[in-house]
Amino acid sequence: MDFLLHGEETERLRFRKLVPADFELWLPFHKDKRTSEFWNGLPQDPETACEQDFERTFYRYSNHLGGKQALILKGTGELIGLCGLLVQEVDGQKELEIAYSLLPPFWKRGFATEAAVKCREFAFHNQLAESLVSIIHIGNVPSQKVALNNGMQLDRTTTYNNNPVHIFRIRS
Numbered sequence: 001m002d003f004l005l006h007g008e009e010t011e012r013l014r015f016r017k018l019v020p021a022d023f024e025l026w027l028p029f030h031k032d033k034r035t036s037e038f039w040n041g042l043p044q045d046p047e048t049a050c051e052q053d054f055e056r057t058f059y060r061y062s063n064h065l066g067g068k069q070a071l072i073l074k075g076t077g078e079l080i081g082l083c084g085l086l087v088q089e090v091d092g093q094k095e096l097e098i099a100y101s102l103l104p105p106f107w108k109r110g111f112a113t114e115a116a117v118k119c120r121e122f123a124f125h126n127q128l129a130e131s132l133v134s135i136i137h138i139g140n141v142p143s144q145k146v147a148l149n150n151g152m153q154l155d156r157t158t159t160y161n162n163n164p165v166h167i168f169r170i171r172s
Helices: 020-031 046-062 111-125 141-149
Strands: 013-016 066-073 079-090 093-102 131-137 153-160 163-171
Touching (some): 020 046, 020 079, 066 093, 066 111, 079 111, 093 141, 111 131, 111 141, 141 163
Parallel strands (some): 093 131
Antiparallel strands (some): 079 093, 153 163
């Protein structure tokens, strides 16, 4: 099963696979303290955090576990974020997650919602899962708003990777 949206587009965005050459473009995400303020257990060194982010993504690609993809702004060709469908295990149950992260200069412009909606539509159109989740730290209100804007509802609160999280869910 292919969970990747490579080549898919929205009005303003194009999805493509992340490539090693994107490292320097994504590194500013990890250098901005606001991007990791809610998540415990991440490396303090931005380069190490970015390396681990890329390693996880490439592992997912090669093991058919989905993965975040580069979000390219169609008007400029800039990489503005990562978004995609990820096979996850939450509380011992296999889930398909819509995950999204944007570079801070692109926050509060609707890009995360636009990308997340595309992921939802793609997953349900291709019958990849009966429901989708977003795993969001309980303190990360902006990401929770994206989930709500994507039609999701709070399903439950739990612990994921030693972090307190809300599980937002939408059913097909």
